Every structure is written in C-alpha cells, then in structure tokens.
Amino acid sequence: MATASVILTVTHGPLDGRSFRFDERTTAFLGRARDCNPQLPDDDDHRTVSRHHCLLDINPPDVRIRDFGSLNGTYLNGARIGRRDRGESVEQAAARAFPEHDIKDGDEIRLGDTVFRVGIDRSRPEKTKVVPRCVHCGADVGGEIGDRDGEYVCAECRSDPDQLARDYIAGSWRAGRYEIVKLLGEGGMGRVYLARDLGTGELVALKMMLPEVAADPHARAQFMREISVSQSLEHPNIARIRDADSYAGVFFFTSEYCAGGSLAARYRKQPVPVDEAVPLILQALAGLEFAHGQGVVHRDLTPHNILLAADGTLKLADFGLAKAFDQAGLSGLTRTGTAAGKPFFMSYPQAINYRYVGPEVDVWSLAACLYHLLTGLYPRDFDGDRDPWQVVLETAAVPLLSRRPDVPRQLALVIDTALRDKPAIGYPTAAEFRNALLLKGV
Structure with a gap:
C-alpha cells in the first residue's frame, strides 16, 4: 500500500x-x-x-x-x-x-x-512528531527530510562515504564478514568497492547505496522484495547479487567481482571494431533473454553496468537495482535534473510510461549500447544544454551509417530497426534482436 x-x-x-x-x-x-x-x-x-x-x-x-x-x-x-x-x-x-x-x-x-x-x-494517521535524527551521528536532519519519516543519513556523514562504509561493515552490516580493499567507482546510485569475503577469501564487488530520502519501513520492504527476485538470476552473462541487506538508512549489496571493468571504462567513447562489439552485445542479449524469461526487467542498461569478467565473459550488472530503488521512492527526485536522471540510453516508451515498461525497453537500451560502442556517440543528438527529456520525446535515433559509414549496411539496418521506438520498439524481445544480429551482423 x-x-x-x-x-x-x-x-x-x-x-x-x-x-x-x-x-x-x-x-x-x-x-x-x-x-x-x-x-x-x-x-x-x-x-x-x-x-x-x-x-x-x-x-x-x-x-x-x-x-x-x-x-x-x-x-x-x-x-x-x-x-x-x-x-x-x-x-x-x-x-x-x-x-x-x-x-x-x-x-x-x-x-x-x-x-x-x-x-x-499522506494516507497515514497523524502521530506525535519527534525530532528526526541522522541514524549515524544523531544530528538533527529535519531541514533535510521535511515531512518524511524513516531512517536517514545526514549530509555531513554522506560527505565521507568511505568512512561510512567502513563503519557499517565493521559494526552493523554482516559484521566481520567483509573488508574493503579499494574503491572501484561511483555513480548515480552509490559507490562500488572491491571487498574480500573473510570467510572464503573471495573478492567481491560491494555496492553501498544511500537513499536520497528518509527510508521508511514500507520503502525498505518494497525494495528488498524486488531485490530478492534479482538474487535468483543465475546465468553466465549476469553478475548475480550474492548478498543484500539494509541497516540504519544504508543499503549494501555484494556480487561477483568482474576484473575487466565496465564497457564504459574499457572503451571510453572510442569506436570499437564491428567484430568486437557485436559478439559482446550477443552475450548481453543472452543474459537479457534469460532475465526476461524470469520476469525481471533491468530498466537501466548502460555501458557503465555491462561488465567484463577476467576471462572476457560479459556480465550484466545491477539487475533490478535501479528499478527497485527508484520505484520504492528511495532515489529522491533525480530524473529531472542530475546526471543520473538523463535518459541517454532510454527509449521513448520508457520516458512516457515509466511505471509500466516491459522487456522491450531493455532491448532498445542494449541496441543503444551497441550503437555507442560502434560510434562513441549516443543514438540521439543530445547537443549542448538542450533538455534531454525533450530530445527523447521529439527526436529519433540518428541513422548509424551517417555516423559510421564503414559498418556493413545490413548490420546498420538491423541496429536502426532496433532503435526505432515510435509507435513501438523495433525488436520487442531480446531473442528477435539477437536473431537479427546473427543473421545480418556476424
């Protein structure tokens, strides 16, 4: 409710x-x-x-x-x-x-x-107001969270996330099980650390996520319910969530460590040869098809969360995290302004029907990732300071051959079809896009 x-x-x-x-x-x-x-x-x-x-x-x-x-x-x-x-x-x-x-x-x-x-x-009975406090240091945070109820970490504690992570791992969350080795990166939803499971010696990726709003019991329960579904995904091309928990306003997750890093870090907007880019996306489509078969939609696929294991195997990461975090209301108001809310890899149907998107939006996003690998550019022209939401609403993807003429024509047509999103997305399933690539692109 x-x-x-x-x-x-x-x-x-x-x-x-x-x-x-x-x-x-x-x-x-x-x-x-x-x-x-x-x-x-x-x-x-x-x-x-x-x-x-x-x-x-x-x-x-x-x-x-x-x-x-x-x-x-x-x-x-x-x-x-x-x-x-x-x-x-x-x-x-x-x-x-x-x-x-x-x-x-x-x-x-x-x-x-x-x-x-x-x-x-607000659909809840009035109750006696108490001074809201930071669950980490105890400071008054009423001015930061307004009328919201729930656990919250104040701005000062947020300013040192590394210390926050160490404190929670050592004293609260799975106490004594993990130790942080180093910071791997940070993004719109939180920080990712390389950590060691002290019980097995295995290296894992540990993500710490701080809600932008006070996390009430309803939001926490809704979020963890969604994540439990994602934890069940076992496929060679999906980085499975191993462990997940929340405590005192902070959420932690561990998943398998992918030493090859993300596609975004590896290629850094540099055009990739066709015979290298297409096989990577074919692996991604295999993972995507499996997840969709289990009823799980990613809804936030970008080159930043498509990872490579040490042996070169591609892994889709953060399955369900962005969707669950946002739908539970924990991400705050981010879609309109911050970098995390800019829809560079988002289709038109997802922009206008945010609550009820299906698997086809992931297929479009993955096609956008392939386009980005091949050209180093986004499918749409996000030029200057133009509002990115208007770009998604009012423009179509730029034909691939106009940006990279050396791509085989039949492959370019497949990708252009995949990036068609009005009135509907060109390939509604991962299997259809994968079959089209195999027929024309490899």
Missing part, C-alpha cells in the same frame, strides 16, 4: 473537476500531445499550451516541476517559472536550462487557461 499520493485536480478550464492521481514514483509530462499525462485537449481553447509544455517529477509525497521553454510559460501560484522569450525559437529555448521548483500541498499550476490544484494525501 502506498504511503502517500499526489493528486492533480483541475479547478478551472474545460477539464474542470477531473482529477489525476499518482501513487508511485513517476515522470509526468503535461501538454497537448497524446503522450502527455495529464493531456490537455488539442483545441482552440488550448492553443497557448505547448505539445510538451512542462515536466512533473513525482515521488510521493514530493513533487518538482520544470517548464520546457513553452511560448506562454508555466505558472506556479501565479508566478511564471518558465517561458521562452518573444522571438526566441523552440530550438533556442531548448538550449536553455529552465529552473526546477518544488511543489507543496495546495499549490496551483496554470497552463494557459487550465489550472491544477496539487493535493498531497
């Missing part, structure tokens, strides 16, 4: 009285386009509203809004929060970064003549 909901109620305009309820972590686009939710009518009364007018990042009970450089602007409580200048083109406006604004219960959003009132339903 959700612990909070965000409700948008139309209080003025042709849709007066209609309500839109969001119970889970999601991204909502407002405008006249058919892929918007809420969608405003495409009629004379709404000509002042852009097709993709603004973006709502929703993580109940938190909400954030950003205008997309619309002609007539978005208004929050009567104040304009974004609008392109008169005479400024859509392209010029898209190259500007419009600020994001947090939304509170009772706030009003106006697009043209339509007004939405924001309601936040």
Whole structure:
C-alpha cells in the first residue's frame, strides 16, 4: 500500500473537476500531445499550451516541476517559472536550462487557461512528531527530510562515504564478514568497492547505496522484495547479487567481482571494431533473454553496468537495482535534473510510461549500447544544454551509417530497426534482436 499520493485536480478550464492521481514514483509530462499525462485537449481553447509544455517529477509525497521553454510559460501560484522569450525559437529555448521548483500541498499550476490544484494525501494517521535524527551521528536532519519519516543519513556523514562504509561493515552490516580493499567507482546510485569475503577469501564487488530520502519501513520492504527476485538470476552473462541487506538508512549489496571493468571504462567513447562489439552485445542479449524469461526487467542498461569478467565473459550488472530503488521512492527526485536522471540510453516508451515498461525497453537500451560502442556517440543528438527529456520525446535515433559509414549496411539496418521506438520498439524481445544480429551482423 502506498504511503502517500499526489493528486492533480483541475479547478478551472474545460477539464474542470477531473482529477489525476499518482501513487508511485513517476515522470509526468503535461501538454497537448497524446503522450502527455495529464493531456490537455488539442483545441482552440488550448492553443497557448505547448505539445510538451512542462515536466512533473513525482515521488510521493514530493513533487518538482520544470517548464520546457513553452511560448506562454508555466505558472506556479501565479508566478511564471518558465517561458521562452518573444522571438526566441523552440530550438533556442531548448538550449536553455529552465529552473526546477518544488511543489507543496495546495499549490496551483496554470497552463494557459487550465489550472491544477496539487493535493498531497499522506494516507497515514497523524502521530506525535519527534525530532528526526541522522541514524549515524544523531544530528538533527529535519531541514533535510521535511515531512518524511524513516531512517536517514545526514549530509555531513554522506560527505565521507568511505568512512561510512567502513563503519557499517565493521559494526552493523554482516559484521566481520567483509573488508574493503579499494574503491572501484561511483555513480548515480552509490559507490562500488572491491571487498574480500573473510570467510572464503573471495573478492567481491560491494555496492553501498544511500537513499536520497528518509527510508521508511514500507520503502525498505518494497525494495528488498524486488531485490530478492534479482538474487535468483543465475546465468553466465549476469553478475548475480550474492548478498543484500539494509541497516540504519544504508543499503549494501555484494556480487561477483568482474576484473575487466565496465564497457564504459574499457572503451571510453572510442569506436570499437564491428567484430568486437557485436559478439559482446550477443552475450548481453543472452543474459537479457534469460532475465526476461524470469520476469525481471533491468530498466537501466548502460555501458557503465555491462561488465567484463577476467576471462572476457560479459556480465550484466545491477539487475533490478535501479528499478527497485527508484520505484520504492528511495532515489529522491533525480530524473529531472542530475546526471543520473538523463535518459541517454532510454527509449521513448520508457520516458512516457515509466511505471509500466516491459522487456522491450531493455532491448532498445542494449541496441543503444551497441550503437555507442560502434560510434562513441549516443543514438540521439543530445547537443549542448538542450533538455534531454525533450530530445527523447521529439527526436529519433540518428541513422548509424551517417555516423559510421564503414559498418556493413545490413548490420546498420538491423541496429536502426532496433532503435526505432515510435509507435513501438523495433525488436520487442531480446531473442528477435539477437536473431537479427546473427543473421545480418556476424
């Protein structure tokens, strides 16, 4: 059961009285386009509203809004929060970064003549408020977490994550079982360490994840439930999660250590020969097909979490971590602004239907990874400061041969088909994409 909901109620305009309820972590686009939710009518009364007018990042009970450089602007409580200048083109406006604004219960959003009132339903009884404290040092963190309940690590403790990891491993989480050897890397969700299992002597990858919001019991339970499914995945091309737990606001996971590192680190945006790139993706597709057969969708495939073992075997890592962490609401409001929220390897269906994506979005992302290996570039043109979400909504992948003419034509056509995502993704299953590559690409 959700612990909070965000409700948008139309209080003025042709849709007066209609309500839109969001119970889970999601991204909502407002405008006249058919892929918007809420969608405003495409009629004379709404000509002042852009097709993709603004973006709502929703993580109940938190909400954030950003205008997309619309002609007539978005208004929050009567104040304009974004609008392109008169005479400024859509392209010029898209190259500007419009600020994001947090939304509170009772706030009003106006697009043209339509007004939405924001309601936040916490769906839980009132209780005596206590001063929220950092579960690591005990400092008051009320200003950091607002009205949220749950365990939280303060900003000062977060500033030294290595010490935080050592403290938890030594004293709290699986006490005495692991020791940290060195830092392997860090990303949008946390830090990854090389660690040693003191019982077996085996080297493992240990990931520490700190929620951006207070982790209440419901969110922790939802997250760990999802991870238990991912732990069951046993396949040569999947880096299995060995151990997982949460304690005092921190989540830890261990998985097999892949000494060859990630594809992103190995190739560093340098074009890779066809006869090297395609076999790597074929291995990835084998792992992907198995996971999908078990009902698990990755939803965050990038070259950073596709790893190589010491013997060259490719391993898909972090299966289910990003999806579970985000859907449980633990990642905070990250999809609109930070690097972790930029959809460089995300398909159009995933952008507009974030909560209900299926296996086909992983196939698209893996095709995007192959494109990136072959060209050193992203499939779409994420040029300058243009809003990346608008790029996904409004542009298609650049044909492969226009960026790398020496790729065999039949292979390029297969990859271009895989990266088609309107009205549907070109290859809906990993098996179909894999078979097409085997027929035309190897």
